[in-house]
Amino acid sequence: MKNIIITDLDGSLLSHSTFSFKQIHSDILSLLDSGTLIIPASSKTKIEMEMFCAELGRNVPFIYENGAGFQNIQEITSEKSSEPFTLSQAAINSHKIWEIWSEFVTEELKNQCLFVHEMNVKQQADVYGLTGQKLENALAREYSLNFKFLGNQIQLQNLNYILSTKNLTAQQGGRLMTLSGKHDKADYCNLIRIKQKSFGFEPFLVGVGDSENDFIYA
Numbered sequence: 001m002k003n004i005i006i007t008d009l010d011g012s013l014l015s016h017s018t019f020s021f022k023q024i025h026s027d028i029l030s031l032l033d034s035g036t037l038i039i040p041a042s043s044k045t046k047i048e049m050e051m052f053c054a055e056l057g058r059n060v061p062f063i064y065e066n067g068a069g070f071q072n073i074q075e076i077t078s079e080k081s082s083e084p085f086t087l088s089q090a091a092i093n094s095h096k097i098w099e100i101w102s103e104f105v106t107e108e109l110k111n112q113c114l115f116v117h118e119m120n121v122k123q124q125a126d127v128y129g130l131t132g133q134k135l136e137n138a139l140a141r142e143y144s145l146n147f148k149f150l151g152n153q154i155q156l157q158n159l160n161y162i163l164s165t166k167n168l169t170a171q172q173g174g175r176l177m178t179l180s181g182k183h184d185k186a187d188y189c190n191l192i193r194i195k196q197k198s199f200g201f202e203p204f205l206v207g208v209g210d211s212e213n214d215f216i217y218a
Helices: 022-033 046-056 094-104 121-128 132-139 153-165 185-198
Strands: 002-007 037-040 062-064 069-071 085-087 113-115 144-149 168-172 177-181 203-208
Touching: 002 185, 022 037, 022 046, 037 062, 046 062, 046 069, 046 132, 094 144, 094 168, 094 177, 121 132, 153 168, 185 203
Parallel strands: 002 037, 002 203
Antiparallel strands: 062 069, 069 085, 113 144, 144 177, 168 177
């Protein structure tokens, strides 16, 4: 049996207030050294996840931008020829996402959405709780866009309907909503199982998270 933890970062593996894992750094390393596989899965950008790996000191597999991509796959398989990454077939470039949004979402609904990339630097720093290079890394979105939704539930339902017809989805995170293609953090569970079984393990997957888009169907 191979224990695999698929975990969100902010508010789960990272502190909700400081976004740090300093207090449990040694515990994470102990888990990894014991044979438990930890796969961070987040709405964070690829470069943010790479920085997490660098701080951790381990090249762990990770899922970024709510399932747009899966990196360091070679860490879950013995196949030396295995591709180190994969991109979801549902992933849509952020520029294309914005084009679709601009063309098909009604003005009424647009007025209920504040996109982070349209905010000034101070507003961006406030909403992310980050500054400097860390803020730039958070803004380096390739396959998604973050926004605050100010409307009511009926308006949100209408928005979700429009997005669904255009192969887009809006997922609620801890602080913001994420607009992206129709992919999520759970999309790679079967791939993880297959890779582990080919390695001779019977995987036991555990999902950890603190918000709606962290329901991992493991």
